[in-house]
Amino acid sequence: MRILICGGGVAGLTLAYWLRRRGFEPVIVERAPHGRLGGYGIDFFGTGYDVATRMGIIDRLTPHQLPVDSVDFVDESGQATARLTGALLNKVIRGPHLGLMHTTLEGALLDVIQNDVEIRYGETITAVREIGTAIEIDFANDGTERFDLLVGADGIHSVTRDLVFGPETRFARHLGCHLASYPVPDRYDIGRVRAHYTEPGRQAVVYPTGQPGELIALFLFRASRAGSVPRAQRLDLLRATFDGMGWITPSLLADAPASETVFMDTMTQIVMPAWHRGRTALIGDACGCMTMVSAQGVSMAMAGAYVLAETLHAEGDHVRAFRRHQERMHAEVTRRQRNALFFARSLVPGTRAGLIAQSLVSRLVMRNAFAPVLRRQFGVGTILPPQDAAPVDVRED
Template identity: 60%
Template sequence: MRVLISGGGIAGLTAAYWLHHHGHEPVVVERAPRGQFGGYGIDFFGTGHDIAARMGLIDRLAAHQLPTEDIRYVDARGRLRSRLERRLLEKVIGGPYLALMHARLEEALADAVRGRVEIRHEQRIAAVGQRPDGIDVVFADGAADSFDLLVGADGVHSATRELVFGPESRFARRLGYTMACYPVPDSYGLGPRRIHYSEPGRQVVLYPTDTPGELIALFLHRTADQTAPPRAERRAALRDAFDGMGWITPELLAAAPEDIFVDGLTQIRMPRWHRGRVALIGDACAAMTLTSAQGASMAMAGGYLLAEALHRHDARTAAFRACEARLRPAVTLRQDHARSFARFLVPATRAGLAVQGAVSRIGMRDAFAGLLRRGYGDTTSILGGA
């Protein structure tokens, strides 16, 4: 089958790899220019790690692990309140674990399909028409083409979902937080650790990337309006939201570049992930937000399981249903945990911060590994023998 994949991120590239592996002809369209990867740090374990291992990518990814020995929570003067050691984190995960930059995983996946899969960069879908025996697509540049299936893997703000299933507002579930992030020079003596500093309704996180001398500054704050401001206004909006915050926040804000990534924490919840010859995977149908710590893993699961289902089932509808039935319970569990964990991560009040501090000081010990695991949702792989 000839399959168009809208979106060349983690979900789309994983789907392309496994569709090609099973003898299909995937074609990927991606809005970004070739070689443009971005994003923040991710925790990579469970299902995603298993799929990457089946693709032979683990050694490459392991070479780019973030140099993070522990996670620390500090007060306004930078004094340690509590810490989660990497050793305990690995025990909580209960299996192989990597801390990576999102871009490194995308780069590895892009290289895995290079020369095997056609990828059309700086291209996007403008219109979709379904026939009983195929899909007709018009692209933004006016070109037209036909395929057997269309896979929407174009993220939380999916254009494919908009064209086939309806507006984002029907499926978006706002968590009530906005995040922003950007790289800064390592001039703070951070060392091999990730540091969190919280005040009521807002949090700053700082951690090293795999590029020497570089850190990521990540900002989370509660907000009723999760609409990202225009790019030209983002730096000013971020400084307003975090004005007067302690620790080294003023220095981090002063180092903000003109171009800042900003988005609301939004989950996508849909009653059905497929319609006719169109199926959605990854954040396009099941966004969990960064507070799940499993978005990349579930994106890979969507791409892998969809390709497996199409390989095992003669009828596309049966394949779509089988993939969704396998994946949806795991996604729902992780979405539910992400929603509740967000409230713990960024408490709205000083009383909530006090509770967070007490739980962190007491709970970040080996004896509470099982309890901490619940905070991550289910950390195990959902593949089994698939």
């Protein structure tokens, strides 16, 4: 069975791996001209870690662990006013955990499939038609082709979702924040920490990437409008929004690269009642984006990919498989979206009073006794049942 996967991110690459192992023939189209570079850091644990273990890639990831021992909430002089230590984080997560660059994970996933799976870079889909037992796809660059199934793994602004389910506005839940990030030279001596500095309506964050002399600067700011910001305007918007902010913020802004290379997006969840229609299914952020606040987007993207491959293999029929996949994943994603929504409200307080309250709560909560509260945000272990036996490799080659 030939399955087209639109999007070669974490969800798409994981799905391709498991489909190949179950005897299917996946083909990936990825809009980017090559595997992604740069990016941002992620906390990686729970189900994502479990799936990565089942794929045998943990050894490739561990050496690239980010050099971060604690998350510090700092004042204008850089002094920590509250601290999430590694020890507390271990109590919260209660399982293996890695801090990684998102691109490190994508690179490891790519390594294990690239000799097995056809990946067409610089390509995307422009039209989808169901014809009998096939799905016919028009590509932007290279003609038309038929497949048995289509899976949209093309992220929060999924074109697959647009083409098959309707426009993004129908499914988007804007959380009232924008985020932006880019690498900067490390000349701040921040050490092995991720440091957060907040003023009303805006927050600056820095952390080391593990590459000598490199930090990631991350900016969060309140924004009532959800639309995307044109690349050429991103830096101007950041400079205007963070003008006059304390701490090392002016110098982080002065070190910004060209506006076109700044990553910027709205903090938006994707909420959909149904993740499949006909011969098309969605996985990952395309159908269930939770935002960075949940720290579990990668995990649930990998979980969704794993479960979809498993159900397609077990059910032998895409209608039952898509339904079963949604039954297993939808409630888990919805629960994490609700938790993220709750925490997002207090992420960047809009007023000085809100900031004081946030600071007091942070100091109170960053203690062992509150590990269960924090666990509610981050979720715990894997949602997959224990593996009885290693998955059967049914590849024909």
